[in-house]
Amino acid sequence: MSAPKLFSPGPVLVKANVRNALLHYDICHRSKEFEAMFQDTQKKIIKLFNADESYYAVIVSGSGTSANETVLSSVVKPGESVMLLRNGLFGERLQEILEKYKTPYVDVSFPWATAFDTDVIEAQMKAHPEAKIVAMVFHETSTGMINKAYEVGQLCAKYGRKLFTDTVSAAAGQHIDVVKNNITFATSVGGKCLGAFPGSAYVIAKTAELEQLTPDQCHNVYLNLYKHYVSARDTHQTPNTPNVNLFWPLNQALTNVFEEGGLDARVARYEECAAIIRQGLKDMGLKLLLGDADHKSSTVTSVFLPVDAKTFLREMEDRGYVFYIGKADYAKQNMIQVANMGEIYPQDCRNMLRVFKECLETVKNM
Numbered sequence: 001m002s003a004p005k006l007f008s009p010g011p012v013l014v015k016a017n018v019r020n021a022l023l024h025y026d027i028c029h030r031s032k033e034f035e036a037m038f039q040d041t042q043k044k045i046i047k048l049f050n051a052d053e054s055y056y057a058v059i060v061s062g063s064g065t066s067a068n069e070t071v072l073s074s075v076v077k078p079g080e081s082v083m084l085l086r087n088g089l090f091g092e093r094l095q096e097i098l099e100k101y102k103t104p105y106v107d108v109s110f111p112w113a114t115a116f117d118t119d120v121i122e123a124q125m126k127a128h129p130e131a132k133i134v135a136m137v138f139h140e141t142s143t144g145m146i147n148k149a150y151e152v153g154q155l156c157a158k159y160g161r162k163l164f165t166d167t168v169s170a171a172a173g174q175h176i177d178v179v180k181n182n183i184t185f186a187t188s189v190g191g192k193c194l195g196a197f198p199g200s201a202y203v204i205a206k207t208a209e210l211e212q213l214t215p216d217q218c219h220n221v222y223l224n225l226y227k228h229y230v231s232a233r234d235t236h237q238t239p240n241t242p243n244v245n246l247f248w249p250l251n252q253a254l255t256n257v258f259e260e261g262g263l264d265a266r267v268a269r270y271e272e273c274a275a276i277i278r279q280g281l282k283d284m285g286l287k288l289l290l291g292d293a294d295h296k297s298s299t300v301t302s303v304f305l306p307v308d309a310k311t312f313l314r315e316m317e318d319r320g321y322v323f324y325i326g327k328a329d330y331a332k333q334n335m336i337q338v339a340n341m342g343e344i345y346p347q348d349c350r351n352m353l354r355v356f357k358e359c360l361e362t363v364k365n366m
């Protein structure tokens with residue numbers, strides 16, 4: 001079988017130099033060579049988020065959920081609660097973590113694919129002074145909507161709250177800017193917009209907040225932000241045995257963003273690809289979940305099919321293309337998600353659309 005074209009929101013197609021980075025000779029995570037590469041990777045993550053010297057990055061071996069769990073199980077102090085803003089599946093995943101750790105939270109929910117109402121959020125902030133941490137998803141992957149991080153960040157500044165954004169599907173795909181958006185904690189992974197492999201996650205946070213963490217307030221042994229921070233700060237290492245071999249590709253993928261012309265160039269490529277995909281799907285008469293006025297991401301397009309989505313996805317897989325089925329009820333409505341993360345260029349999108357159109361006709365006639 002030949003390699004499939006992954007138009008899925010992770011895992012993604014990686015550049016050859018990222019794959020080749022896996023072939024690096026084996027090193028020990030307690031060696032000077034690891035420490036140097038670890039520090040170099042931290043610096044590049046900080047740059048990716050347009051952060052200044054008041055921020056610090058730690059790297060967690062695991063998926064996006066592990067980074068989210070590291071933050072949410074570590075940063076809430078006794079007597080505090082979290083204000084959860086959600087409008088999709090990945091907001092619900094944050095909720096699942098809060099529930100699991102029995103963390104008190106104020107649930108501010110909006111219907112899926114609906115923009116946050118900042119008046120509602122402001123009223124909730126006034127009513128809940130104990131909700132010191134506001135948690136939200138930056139790019140709600142289940143719909144493809146970019147949430148109002150800037151507006152929420154402004155409210156957090158006004159009411160003295162700390163903003164945690166899950167930027168798992170946004171880092172290297174959107175302009176995040178933790179300083180401008182007043183973000184205190186953010187999480188992401190290598191295996192999405194950055195173009196590395198799944199299995200590497202990271203947390204970026206204000207150093208002053210990390211300095212205030214105590215071992216007692218962290219409720220997980222492995223996904224422990226205090227341990228990760230102290231270990232990184234004092235030894236330039238991870239507390240446990242990390243996925244050493246995945247650090248090299250992660251580092252290379254970060255370098256690739258800067259060599260492509262920086263984050264602006266990467267986002268511009270993704271926007272161009274998304275525009276081609278969206279126009280192509282509309283030209284086929286298909287309906288997109290988000291309208292032109294909605295704040296669509298540069299990498300995920302949610303589209304309803306006039307045929308059985310599962311059959312269509314199987315047929316496309318036979319033709320070498322992989323997408324995602326829509327989450328929850330969207331699947332029943334035959335919605336699929338077409339992503340353009342990683343090594344995907346405008347011509348790949350045009351080629352994909354040609355096959356998409358033919359396949360749609362085939363499935364219609366089945």
Ligand SMILES: Cc1ncc(COP(=O)(O)O)c(C=O)c1O
Pocket residue numbers: 009010063064065066090093137139140141142166167168169189
């Ligand atoms: C916004 C967001 N948060 C969290 C996750 C969970 O990440 P993982 O499946 O890597 O644990 C995802 C996965 O797609 C995501 O898109």
